[in-house]
Amino acid sequence: MCQTSAGTHLGFAWGPGDILVYETLYKASGCPCIHEVRKDEDIYSPILRKLFNESHHIFVGLQTIGEDLPSKNKKPQFVSISKNYRSVIRACMEELQQVSILLAIELIWNLCEVLFIDAAPAGSLLLHLLDWVRLHKADVDEKAREVLQSESPAEHHDYWNVVVSYVLQGRLEEARQMLVKQATLQPAARSMYKLMDTLLSKMPFYNPGGTQTLTEFDVKWRHWHEEVDRCLQDNSFASNKHLEVICKILVGDEDTLLEHKDLLSTWYHFLVTRLLFCHPTVKPTELHYYAQSCLTMFLDSRSVPEPLDSILLAAFEFDIHQVIKDCSIALNNWWFVAHLTDLLDHCKLLQSHNLHFGSNLREFLLLEYASGLFTHHSLWQLAVDYFDHCPEFGRVYLELQIERVPLDTERKALKVLRICEQRQMSEQVRSICKIMAMRALRNNRLGSALSWSIRAKDAAFATLISEKFLQDYCARGTFSDLDLIDNLGPAMLLSDRLTFLGKYREFHKLYGEKRSGEAAKLLLSLMTAKIAPRSFWMTLLTDALPLLEQKEVVHLSFQDEDTELTKVELLRLALARNLARAIVKEGTVEA
Amino acid sequence: CANGFADEYVSQKISKTRWRPVSHSSLQQPDIFATGSWDNEDNKISFWSIGNNGTTGMDDGFEGDPQLLCEHKHDGDVLDLQFLDQDRIVTASSTGAVTIFRHHQNSQTISVSQSWARAHRYPCDNAPCTGVVCSSPEIVTVGEDGRIIVFRADQEGVVRVIENADSSTIHAVTYLRTSEILTVNSIGQLKLFDFRQQSNSPSQILSLSGDRVPLHCVDRHPNQQHIVATGGQDGMLCVWDVRQGNTPFSLMEAHSAEMWEVHFHPSNPDHLFTCSEDGSLLHWETSSPSDMPSFLQGGRNNSMISRSAMAPAGGNQSLINAWLSGDSSKGRLETTHMLPSQTLSVNSLDVLGQCLVCGTDGEAIFVNRQVPV
Numbered sequence: 004m005c006q007t008s009a010g011t012h013l014g015f016a017w018g019p020g021d022i023l024v025y026e027t028l029y030k031a032s033g034c035p036c037i038h039e040v041r042k043d044e045d046i047y048s049p050i051l052r053k054l055f056n057e058s059h060h061i062f063v064g065l066q067t068i069g070e071d072l073p074s075k076n077k078k079p080q081f082v083s084i085s086k087n088y089r090s091v092i093r094a095c096m097e098e099l100q101q102v103s104i105l106l107a108i109e110l111i112w113n114l115c116e117v118l119f120i121d122a123a124p125a126g127s128l129l130l131h132l133l134d135w136v137r138l139h140k141a142d143v144d145e146k147a148r149e150v151l152q153s154e155s156p157a158e159h160h161d162y163w164n165v166v167v168s169y170v171l172q173g174r175l176e177e178a179r180q181m182l183v184k185q186a187t188l189q190p191a192a193r194s195m196y197k198l199m200d201t202l203l204s205k206m207p208f209y210n211p212g213g214t215q216t217l218t219e220f221d222v223k224w225r226h227w228h229e230e231v232d233r234c235l236q237d238n239s240f241a242s243n244k245h246l247e248v249i250c251k252i253l254v255g256d257e258d259t260l261l262e263h264k265d266l267l268s269t270w271y272h273f274l275v276t277r278l279l280f281c282h283p284t285v286k287p288t289e290l291h292y293y294a295q296s297c298l299t300m301f302l303d304s305r306s307v308p309e310p311l312d313s314i315l316l317a318a319f320e321f322d323i324h325q326v327i328k329d330c331s332i333a334l335n336n337w338w339f340v341a342h343l344t345d346l347l348d349h350c351k352l353l354q355s356h357n358l359h360f361g362s363n364l365r366e367f368l369l370l371e372y373a374s375g376l377f378t379h380h381s382l383w384q385l386a387v388d389y390f391d392h393c394p395e396f397g398r399v400y401l402e403l404q405i406e407r408v409p410l411d412t413e414r415k416a417l418k419v420l421r422i423c424e425q426r427q428m429s430e431q432v433r434s435i436c437k438i439m440a441m442r443a444l445r446n447n448r449l450g451s452a453l454s455w456s457i458r459a460k461d462a463a464f465a466t467l468i469s470e471k472f473l474q475d476y477c478a479r480g481t482f483s484d485l486d487l488i489d490n491l492g493p494a495m496l497l498s499d500r501l502t503f504l505g506k507y508r509e510f511h512k513l514y515g516e517k518r519s520g521e522a523a524k525l526l527l528s529l530m531t532a533k534i535a536p537r538s539f540w541m542t543l544l545t546d547a548l549p550l551l552e553q554k555e556v557v558h559l560s561f562q563d564e565d566t567e568l569t570k571v572e573l574l575r576l577a578l579a580r581n582l583a584r585a586i587v588k589e590g591t592v593e594a
Numbered sequence: 595c596a597n598g599f600a601d602e603y604v605s606q607k608i609s610k611t612r613w614r615p616v617s618h619s620s621l622q623q624p625d626i627f628a629t630g631s632w633d634n635e636d637n638k639i640s641f642w643s644i645g646n647n648g649t650t651g652m653d654d655g656f657e658g659d660p661q662l663l664c665e666h667k668h669d670g671d672v673l674d675l676q677f678l679d680q681d682r683i684v685t686a687s688s689t690g691a692v693t694i695f696r697h698h699q700n701s702q703t704i705s706v707s708q709s710w711a712r713a714h715r716y717p718c719d720n721a722p723c724t725g726v727v728c729s730s731p732e733i734v735t736v737g738e739d740g741r742i743i744v745f746r747a748d749q750e751g752v753v754r755v756i757e758n759a760d761s762s763t764i765h766a767v768t769y770l771r772t773s774e775i776l777t778v779n780s781i782g783q784l785k786l787f788d789f790r791q792q793s794n795s796p797s798q799i800l801s802l803s804g805d806r807v808p809l810h811c812v813d814r815h816p817n818q819q820h821i822v823a824t825g826g827q828d829g830m831l832c833v834w835d836v837r838q839g840n841t842p843f844s845l846m847e848a849h850s851a852e853m854w855e856v857h858f859h860p861s862n863p864d865h866l867f868t869c870s871e872d873g874s875l876l877h878w879e880t881s882s883p884s885d886m887p888s889f890l891q892g893g894r895n896n897s898m899i900s901r902s903a904m905a906p907a908g909g910n911q912s913l914i915n916a917w918l919s920g921d922s923s924k925g926r927l928e929t930t931h932m933l934p935s936q937t938l939s940v941n942s943l944d945v946l947g948q949c950l951v952c953g954t955d956g957e958a959i960f961v962n963r964q965v966p967v
Binding site: 063 | 603604605606607609632633634635671673688716717718719721722724738739740758760761762763779780781783785796799801803805806808827851852871935936937938939955956957958
């Protein structure tokens with residue numbers, strides 16, 4: 004809360020993009036102070052803009068995936084879309100310096116893809132989890148590169164760390180290649196290294212595409228596990244503590260694993276490694292038990308897990324709603340939860356439980372995200388597509404927001420209009436056209452104003468514009484903007500006044516071309532058709548004067564009382580003369 | 595990327611893209627293009643390279659991802675952008691300003707060479723400058739204020755102003771001849787102005803006989819000075835012969851929303867390109883005509899219908915007049931969607947040699963280096 008210098012107490016609240024400041028009933032005390040508060044600006048970061056734009060493209064593509072395919076056939080498509088989202092995140096990560104939040108997002112998303120979207124069964128599950136861990140532990144490769152590029156890799160201080168890290172990640176082939184370098188340095192221990200190499204090469208990995216069933220693999224794996232255990236019992240590696248450690252890891256010894264916390268660095272790495280060497284046929288439903296225990300074992304020094312840990316745990320427990328809820332709280336931008344939830348919804352993984360204000364979770368998140376986008380001076384266009392795919396409230400939100408987009412140029416107004424027209428938002432169309440037309444009128448751009456009225460089919464405004472033209476004519480005696488009036492075309496029919504204007508101009512043209520007969524006919528029809536405004540009748544009659552063969556053409560302004568009378572006099576005179584002539588003509592008998 | 599397009603997300607909505615001209619003598623493909631942004635708090639003009647010069651052999655079209663060379667702040671939306679010469683561009687701004695920027699190739703920097711602030715204006719407000727065309731050193735601009743202004747680069751003031759050239763917004767302008775320009779406006783009219791005449795009135799006005807649909811873009815046939823193509827709010831492509839009276843020769847349904855730009859290919863004018871608010875970019879191609887021009891619809895299944903308003907005069911049909919007959923029957927006129935998938939509005943495109951560049955409201959630039967022309 005802050006105070007103003009006037010002594011009133013102010014409170015404030017955040018809106019989607021603004022801040023609402025209000026006076027409270029509290030009494031001001033102390034010295035006045037205003038704190039400058041800035042809302043997080045990730046929406047304005049240029050690199051994140053790429054994220055928003057690219058993901059918008061993916062989002063729109065996702066919504067249009069055919070409804071006719073049964074869900075299970077769509078799974079590969081959904082997995083592919085999930086990977087697309089993730090590659091967009093990774094692309095941003097490469098450019099942004101402050102990377103931690105994107106790393107976390109990608110980590111979570113990847114796990115959700117493995118567990119929920121791909122929904123890997125036992126056997127494949129572990130393989131996917133291994134991939135997941137490997138992807139997020141890139142420092143192993145960096146270290147390995149460093150070691151390999153050194154003069155004597157086997158003597159590098161990080162050598163054994165690299166080997167052990169490879170083993171922990173199940174990258175046994177690479178571990179073997181590294182070990183070869185050590186083996187050549189210690190010819191005396193050759194048989195020991197050969198044994199290790201054999202053990203590593205024989206570790207079975209489940210092949211989902213192969214003919215082997217899970218049970219067969221399990222049997223094979225147990226045989227191998229027993230073999231490793233025997234080596235341990237036989238003290239085959241007792242003389243080399245490094246190889247002994249590796250052997251213990253292979254057999255899945257928890258204490259040994261925990262001794263390498265620094266290499267594992269996270270409890271979920273520990274989890275996957277433990278599963279790899281203890282229970283590679285783990286079922287999805289069993290995951291949460293292992294996850295919980297691994298978290299507990301790993302975090303013995305810290306009592307409270309971090310938000311990321313809770314989110315991952317919830318994922319392992321297959322509690323999708325908890326994952327979304329925790330992510331919404333922990334992350335300060337709706338982007339992640341909105342897109343992930345939308346994807347999960349398409350996979351039919353979200354139970355439709357209604358939130359208390361009536362829309363479902365997916366729609367709520369998308370609306371929040373899109374509303375945030377709409378406050379951005381440029382990204383508002385993306386938000387439109389999001390609103391389009393929120394069936395319950397999307398349209399209402401769009402109607403409210405679109406009217407607030409500032410219309411600085413005609414080009415922008417045209418784009419906003421097109422959005423409204425495509426969605427039959429006729430209220431907004433009229434409103435926007437009216438704003439633009441008024442602006443044009445204020446700047447005396449009558450053609451533009453008319454163009455906007457035509458677009459909105461706004462007869463009332465077209466009448467207003469015509470009035471302005473006619474006033475102009477009365478004031479100056481000539482038409483302005485002839486290029487417009489002469490070329491009204493069918494637009495003339497938009498309003499009576501406009502038609503009158505067009506026809507009146509036509510009369511002048513005809514008269515100018517000395518086609519008096521046609522001019523007179525037109526003038527007569529204008530008078531009788533009753534589309535002329537009252538104020539104009541005098542002008543029309545005055546225009547009739549020359550046609551009544553008055554010698555002088557009279558153009559008078561309307562202000563002068565006397566001229567009114569003079570005009571009327573002239574008219575009477577002219578009409579009388581004309582009547583006389585007509586009588587004479589009628590009465591003349593052809594000889 | 596599919597279809598030979600390389601795309602790049604650039605964190606700004608692109609309003610204009612233009613290739614830097616290549617000298618006629620060299621057979622090089624274009625290498626550098628300029629872009630302008632819009633709807634940003636801080637708009638920019640940028641120069642990009644696709645690394646054409648220096649690459650040898652026939653690579654896949656999409657290996658040349660555009661690389662940003664340099665950029666410069668621009669006051670207001672960039673509503674139009676043209677290259678004045680190899681080093682300078684002229685921009686039309688939503689503030690009403692007309693500015694010349696110079697690209698210093700050695701240092702890869704940009705500086706403002708000359709600026710006419712509020713060239714287009716209302717008495718109490720800014721009026722956006724909507725179009726610019728140049729024939730160095732002459733520059734012609736048009737705006738929402740209905741003015742046509744002629745500048746000369748390196749001269750401070752304006753050379754000539756045609757006040758109230760139009761009572762509606764002039765959206766685009768193009769040269770017909772060295773002293774004659776053609777403008778299109780928001781009540782669907784094409785107006786020719788002859789600078790040799792003292793009078794400020796247009797020497798000719800053309801329009802469609804139907805509704806007054808606003809026109810947004812115009813381009814002249816590279817070889818025939820009397821043939822122009824226009825596009826407007828209803829997405830229709832019209833080809834006109836300005837000598838032959840008041841109605842267009844062909845009307846073709848092209849897009850489902852505003853057509854923002856139309857371009858004849860500068861060296862292969864049988865090819866024409868259009869882009870639109872509906873997110874598509876179309877490549878139109880006429881093939882060589884038969885001896886008997888027929889101008890009724892040919893029954894193609896795509897959404898394109900062609901109608902011709904008048905029979906072309908004369909017996910011998912030259913290649914150019916293929917546009918005028920607007921025939922869509924088999925083999926005469928083909929249309930292809932160039933972009934791989936639907937995007938937000940494609941605001942601008944430019945084509946030179948075998949290279950095409952376009953920019954979208956999805957903040958992406960697409961470059962294709964193997965356009966089939």
